[in-house]
Amino acid sequence: MGVTFLKVQQPTINRCFETEKLLVSGGDSRLTIDPSSGVNKYGCQAFPDTSLLAFGSSTASVISTTGYEIAQRLQFQMQAALQAGTLATVYQQQLKQLSIDWLKACDLADYPGLKLIFSASGTDLHGMITPHLSKNESSAPLVIMVEANETGSGVCPALANGNNAEVKQVSLRLEDGSPRSIEDIDGQVASWVAEAVAVNRKVLLIMVDQSKTGLIAPSPECVLALKQGNPDLITVMVDACQFRLHTTTLNSYLQLGFMVALTGSKFLTAPSFSAALLVPDSVKCFLNDQSLVEPNVGLLLRIAVALEELRRFRNIPTAKVILMMDAFSQAILNKLNNEPHFELLRAPALERKGLLTTKSWDHLQTIFPFVLYHQKPSGRVPLSRVETLKLYQKKQSGIRWQLGQPVACGSRQGIEVSALRLCISSRLIVEAASIDSLIDDALMTLSLVKRAIQNLD
Numbered sequence: 001m002g003v004t005f006l007k008v009q010q011p012t013i014n015r016c017f018e019t020e021k022l023l024v025s026g027g028d029s030r031l032t033i034d035p036s037s038g039v040n041k042y043g044c045q046a047f048p049d050t051s052l053l054a055f056g057s058s059t060a061s062v063i064s065t066t067g068y069e070i071a072q073r074l075q076f077q078m079q080a081a082l083q084a085g086t087l088a089t090v091y092q093q094q095l096k097q098l099s100i101d102w103l104k105a106c107d108l109a110d111y112p113g114l115k116l117i118f119s120a121s122g123t124d125l126h127g128m129i130t131p132h133l134s135k136n137e138s139s140a141p142l143v144i145m146v147e148a149n150e151t152g153s154g155v156c157p158a159l160a161n162g163n164n165a166e167v168k169q170v171s172l173r174l175e176d177g178s179p180r181s182i183e184d185i186d187g188q189v190a191s192w193v194a195e196a197v198a199v200n201r202k203v204l205l206i207m208v209d210q211s212k213t214g215l216i217a218p219s220p221e222c223v224l225a226l227k228q229g230n231p232d233l234i235t236v237m238v239d240a241c242q243f244r245l246h247t248t249t250l251n252s253y254l255q256l257g258f259m260v261a262l263t264g265s266k267f268l269t270a271p272s273f274s275a276a277l278l279v280p281d282s283v284k285c286f287l288n289d290q291s292l293v294e295p296n297v298g299l300l301l302r303i304a305v306a307l308e309e310l311r312r313f314r315n316i317p318t319a320k321v322i323l324m325m326d327a328f329s330q331a332i333l334n335k336l337n338n339e340p341h342f343e344l345l346r347a348p349a350l351e352r353k354g355l356l357t358t359k360s361w362d363h364l365q366t367i368f369p370f371v372l373y374h375q376k377p378s379g380r381v382p383l384s385r386v387e388t389l390k391l392y393q394k395k396q397s398g399i400r401w402q403l404g405q406p407v408a409c410g411s412r413q414g415i416e417v418s419a420l421r422l423c424i425s426s427r428l429i430v431e432a433a434s435i436d437s438l439i440d441d442a443l444m445t446l447s448l449v450k451r452a453i454q455n456l457d
Contacts, residue, residue, distance in 0.1 A: 014072070015047055016072050016075070018075065019068070019071055019072045019075050019301070020046035020047055021046075022071070022075060022297050022298045022301055023046050023063065023071055023271050023298060023301055023302065024040065024046050024271075024298065025296075025297070025298035026120055026273065026296040026297065026298030026299045027120050027121065027272065027273035027298065027299075028120075028121075028273075029041070030042065030272065030273075031271075031272060031273060031298075033045070033046060037395070040272075042059060042060035042272055042405075043056070043060070043393075043402060044060050044061065044062045044063075044271070044272070045062055046063070046271075047062075047063065047068060048062060048063055048064060048065045048067075048068050049062045050065065051399075051400065052400050052401070052402055053399065053400065053401040053402065053441055053442075053444060053445045053448075054269075054402050054425075054427075054428070055401065055402060055403055055404075055422045055423055055424070055425075055428075055441075055442060055445050056402040056403045056404045056405075056421070056423060057266055057267055057269055057404070057423045057424075057425035057427075057428075058212060058214075058242065058266060058367050058404035058405075058421045058423045059266075059404040059405045059421075060265060060266075060271075060272045061265070061269035061270075061271075061402075061425065061427070062402075063269075063270070063271050063305060064269060064305075064309070064427055064431075066308060066309075066312070067269075067270060067271075067305035067308060067309060068305075070304050070305050070308045071301040071302075071304060071305050074094070074300070074301055074304045075297075075301060077094075078090055078091075078094060078297070078300075081093075087295050088295055091295035091296075091297065091300065094300055095118065095300060095303075098118075098300070098303050098304060098307060099116050099118070101307055102116060102276065102303070102307055102310075103116060105307060105310045105311055105314065106247050106250060106310075107247040107248075107251065108247075108250075108251065108254070108278070111251075111254065111280075112281065113280065113281025113282075114254065114278060114279070114280055114281065115278070115279040115280075115281075116276060116277070116278055116279075117276065117277040117279065118274075118275065118276050118299065118303055119275045119276070119277065119299075120273045120274075120275065120296065120299050121154075121263070121272075121273050121275050122152065122155075122239070122241035122261055122262075122263050122275045123152055123154040123155055123158045124158065124275065125261045125275050125276075125277045126155050126158045126159050126206070126237075126239075126261070127158035127159060128277070129159075129204060129235070129237065129259075130143060130159050130160075130164075130165045130204060133165070133202045133204055133235060139199065139200075139201050139202075140164045140165055140166050140201075141164075141165050141166070141201065141202040141203065141204060142165070142166050142168065142192065142196045142201055142202070142203045142204070143159045143160070143165050143166065143167045143168070143203075143204045143206065144167075144168050144170065144189055144192055144193070144203065144204070144205050144206065145159065145167060145168070145169055145170070145206040145239075146169065146170055146172060146206065146207070146208040146211060146217055146239070147169045147170065147171045147172060148169060149212070149407065149408050150172050150173075150208065150211035150212050150213060150215065150407070151208055151211060151212070151239060151241075152241075155239075156169065159204075165204075168192055170185055170188055170189055170217070170218070172185065172211060172213075172215050172217050173213075173409060173410060174410065175410045175411060176410050176411070176412070177345055177346075177371070177409035177410040177412075177417070177419070178346055179215060179346060179347060179348055182217065182218070182219050182348070182351075185217045185218050185219075186218045186219055186222035189205070189218045189222065189223075189226070190222065190226060193205065193226050193230070193234065196233070197230045197233050197234075200233070201233070202233055202234075202235070203230075203233055203234045203235070204235050204236075204237065205218075205223060205226065205227070205234055205235070205236050205237075206236075206237050206238075206239055207219075207220065207223050207236070207237075207238055207239065208238075208239040208240075209238055209239070209240050209244075209245065209249075209253075209352070210240075210242050210244050210350070210367065211242075212367075212369075212404070212407050212421070213345060213347060213367060213369040213407055213409070213419065213421065214347050214350075214365060214366070214367035214368075214369070215347055215348070216350055216351065216352065219351070219353065219354070220253075220352050220353065220354040220355050221353040221354035223236055223258075223354075224256055224354045225354075227256070227257065227258075231257075235259070235283065236256075236257070236258040236259065237258065237259040237260070237261060238253050238258050238259065238260045238261065239261050240253075240260050240261060240262055241261055241262060241263045241266060241275065242263075242266045242267055242367075243262045243263060243264065243266055243267045243268055244266075244267045244362055244366055244367075245362050246318075246357075246360035246361060246362045247314075248357045248358070248360060249352065249355060249357050249360070249362055250278075251357075252352075252355040252356045252357040253355070254278060254280045255280075255356060256355075256356075257280055257282040257283060258280070259277060259278060259279050259280070259283055260277070260278045261275065261276075261277050261278075262275065262276045262277075262278070263275045263276070263306075264276070264302065264303065264305065264306020264307070264309065264310070265302070265306070266425075267366070267423075267425055267426055268306045268309040268310055268313070268425070268426050268427075269309055269425045269426060269427040270302050270303075270305040270306035270309055271302045271305060272302075273298070273299065273302060274299065274302035274303050274305070274306045276303075309426055309427060309430075310426070312426070312427075312430045313426035313427075313429065313430055315430075316429060316430060318360060318361060321361045321429060322360070322361045322364065323435070324429055324432070324435050324438070325361055325364045325366060325424060325429075326364060327435045327439065328424050328435070328438060328439055328442065329364055329365050329366075329368075331439045331442070331443065332368050332422060332439075332442055332443075332446075333365075333368070335443060335446055336368060336370050336446075339446070339450065340373065340375060340380060341372065341373050341374075341375060341449075341450045341453050341454075342370045342371070342372065342373065342446070342449075342450075343370060343371040343373060343382075343412075344368070344369075344370050345369035345370060345371060345409055345419045347365065347367075347369075349363075350362070350363045350364070350365070351363075366423060366424045366425075367404070367421055367422075367423050368421065368422045368423065369404075369407060369409070369419035369420070369421045370419055370420060370421075370422070371383075371409065371412065371417050371418070371419050372387075372388055372391070372417075372420065372449070372453055373453070374453065374456070374457055375454075375457070376457075381413065381415075382412040382413060382415050382417045383417065383453065383456075384415050384416060384417065385406065385408060385416050385417060385418045387456065388406045388417070388418045388419075388420065389406055389418065391449075391452050391453065391456065392405065392406055392420060394452065399444070399448060401444075401445040401448050401449070403420045403421055403422055403423075403445070403449070404420065404421030404422070404423055405420075405421075406418035406419065406420055407419050407421065420449070422442060422445065422446065424438075424442075
């Protein structure tokens with residue numbers, strides 16, 4: 001393959017208990033470190049783990065050495081600043097600067113009237129919006145979202161809880177796990193919207209780019225047409241919490257008047273619970289910046305880590321990113337399509353018709369979901385959801401790997417199954433010594449998964 005990428009030199013880690021304590025604060029119980037295992041519910045510890053084969057960025061990642069140093073540095077800066085100011089003042093000053101720097105890193109520094117709201121999680125961001133749609137309305141607003149299985153289990157309750165909203169979920173996959181046609185998805189969404197606007201009912205339409213298994217739905221073209229047809233009744237939010245978007249795509253969504261929800265904890269590999277909502281000036285709902293109400297230092301540190309990871313990734317020329325992702329995709333798809341222990345979960349090509357943007361690296365597949373199979377004398381038998389979860393959670397020895405958490409994807413041979421997800425992240429691209437070395441690590445991870453399946457037999 002021959003294209004070499006400079007490997008970032010990993011400095012010695014000077015661990016700080018206070019930094020690690022803050023990094024897992026300001027979220028919920030999913031961040032809590034289990035004393036017996038040393039990791040949280042995402043399987044992540046609070047300090048770097050450079051020996052881990054980390055291909056689970058669709059769920060969560062262990063903090064990088066560089067990210068850890070950034071968090072530690074910000075903590076020390078805040079401690080020094082507290083000698084002359086209150087926590088509330090220091091927090092707001094730091095948050096304001098991070099907001100400026102985030103917008104700059106996203107090429108949005110000069111975007112007029114754009115509001116950036118930080119929150120602990122993407123789920124919390126969803127819950128912020130519906131109360132504003134309900135104000136002064138005689139009927140409950142309708143919220144249309146992609147099924148929770150492809151977004152997050154907490155999203156639907158956050159949208160509906162105490163917000164006087166009806167939530168409808170559109171499924172993205174059929175019972176056999178294959179993707180529904182985008183025409184069917186768009187048609188169902190359009191029908192629901194038509195029923196709502198016929199009675200002058202407000203609609204929050206949430207499209208996902210990309211889902212847990214790497215899907216975009218409903219189509220941007222469909223969403224734009226619905227929005228343009230009923231601009232006063234329909235508010236659009238793009239759930240881009242995976243943040244697998246080029247800045248030109250992000251800008252295009254905002255230009256169309258769509259809010260965009262992001263997190264720094266997926267593709268960017270910052271610690272979990274670091275979310276941001278971009279609200280263009282054209283959106284007619286007034287959201288208070290909840291992040292300024294009460295200091296959340298853990299959130300602040302995680303946002304700073306995500307910003308640094310974004311900056312590092314953006315320093316890699318786009319042409320090199322595309323070359324690397326394309327080579328990685330070809331190698332992984334070839335392996336998954338030719339290994340009898342695995343079944344690739346199909347996904348259509350990433351299309352964003354209707355956006356005012358050209359294709360960049362974000363049209364390439366970066367999430368690779370696959371179902372696991374036993375090899376029996378009588379033939380292949382899929383692992384059940386329970387078996388897949390046990391394999392995923394099993395304590396590992398020797399060379400350790402991390403993949404995205406199992407996602408339910410229908411049934412095979414009458415057995416309900418889930419897919420694990422192998423993902424490429426911004427950090428893997430930044431820190432790769434070469435395309436070959438990254439692919440070798442990914443193939444090694446799949447070999448270890450295969451061995452774990454064989455150990456179950």
